[in-house]
Amino acid sequence: MQFTKMQGAGNDYVYIDCFAQPTPADVDKLAIAISDRHFGVGGDGLVLIQPSEIADARMRMFNADGSESEMCGNAIRCVAKYLYDHDIRRTPTLNIETGVGVLKLELQAEGDRVQQVTVNMGKPILEAPRVPTTILPTGAVVDEPFEIDGHTLSVTCVSMGNPHCVCFVESATDELVLGLGPKIEVDPRFPNRTNIEFVEVIGRGELRQRTWERGSGETWACGTGASAVCAAAVLTGRADREVLIHLLGGDLRLRWDETTGEIFKTGPAVEVFSGQWNA
Numbered sequence: 220m221q222f223t224k225m226q227g228a229g230n231d232y233v234y235i236d237c238f239a240q241p242t243p244a245d246v247d248k249l250a251i252a253i254s255d256r257h258f259g260v261g262g263d264g265l266v267l268i269q270p271s272e273i274a275d276a277r278m279r280m281f282n283a284d285g286s287e288s289e290m291c292g293n294a295i296r297c298v299a300k301y302l303y304d305h306d307i308r309r310t311p312t313l314n315i316e317t318g319v320g321v322l323k324l325e326l327q328a329e330g331d332r333v334q335q336v337t338v339n340m341g342k343p344i345l346e347a348p349r350v351p352t353t354i355l356p357t358g359a360v361v362d363e364p365f366e367i368d369g370h371t372l373s374v375t376c377v378s379m380g381n382p383h384c385v386c387f388v389e390s391a392t393d394e395l396v397l398g399l400g401p402k403i404e405v406d407p408r409f410p411n412r413t414n415i416e417f418v419e420v421i422g423r424g425e426l427r428q429r430t431w432e433r434g435s436g437e438t439w440a441c442g443t444g445a446s447a448v449c450a451a452a453v454l455t456g457r458a459d460r461e462v463l464i465h466l467l468g469g470d471l472r473l474r475w476d477e478t479t480g481e482i483f484k485t486g487p488a489v490e491v492f493s494g495q496w497n498a
């Protein structure tokens with residue numbers, strides 16, 4: 220089976236081109252094996268690039284623990300780059316089917332290679348049961364106190380199709396990210412588990428984010444997470460609608476459009492290497 224390793228702001232996945240070969244069997248088990256950084260290719264998970272009947276392509280993404288997520292904000296930029304650079308769909312705008320519906324993307328190419336991609340990430344979902352979280356029975360969870368392990372965090376919960384718990388903190392330390400992240404991920408107040416963002420505010424247009432991802436642990440960037448952070452920062456009055464977010468592996472630009480309510484995310488997409496998986 221041929222694969223391609225790609226990364227967006229350091230959020231790295233192994234991509235399988237299912238236009239050129241059949242969709243592999245037992246994808247959950249394959250995701251665990253191929254993501255292993257010692258015994259596999261290594262990555263935050265596995266992404267399938269498949270033909271679609273309603274869009275230019277379909278993306279399915281699996282975390283490193285084999286669980287499937289509804290959406291991945293960094294992977295979808297890489298899928299767009301792959302479709303363009305490999306001549307599957309060489310157009311400056313693309314529609315990609317995901318677990319949250321068909322999303323629209325705009326590609327910025329230099330020469331014959333895509334460098335940056337803007338994704339219309341859709342509207343954030345704030346209603347607690349739809350995130351889902353049980354922190355409140357109805358309404359939006361915005362800067363609500365959240366007790367865990369002797370800490371009181373202030374959390375804002377946002378779904379971008381997948382669940383996010385955004386915590387604004389003075390300093391996104393290892394104690395918070397690596398200590399509390401895995402505990403919040405499986406806390407029963409999040410019935411589908413959750414992704415967690417720890418965010419420092421640098422200014423009204425600039426934030427720093429570290430993410431503990433559901434199913435993959437700490438990653439160097441999370442695009443749905445950055446979108447959730449943008450919404451949370453605006454809702455809590457900490458930032459304006461356009462923000463630059465610094466992540467461990469690079470920067471993402473976010474804009475929450477006041478008129479449409481949609482969030483637009485711009486960032487890099489990079490192909491790293493290709494190979495053949497024999498296991």
Ligand SMILES: N[C@@H](CCC[C@H](N)C(=O)O)C(=O)O
Pocket residue numbers: 230282287288289290291292293294381382414432433434435438440441442443444
């Ligand atoms: N890194 C991703 C999100 C991947 C899925 C997530 N771990 C989940 O289970 O929802 C991104 O860039 O959005």
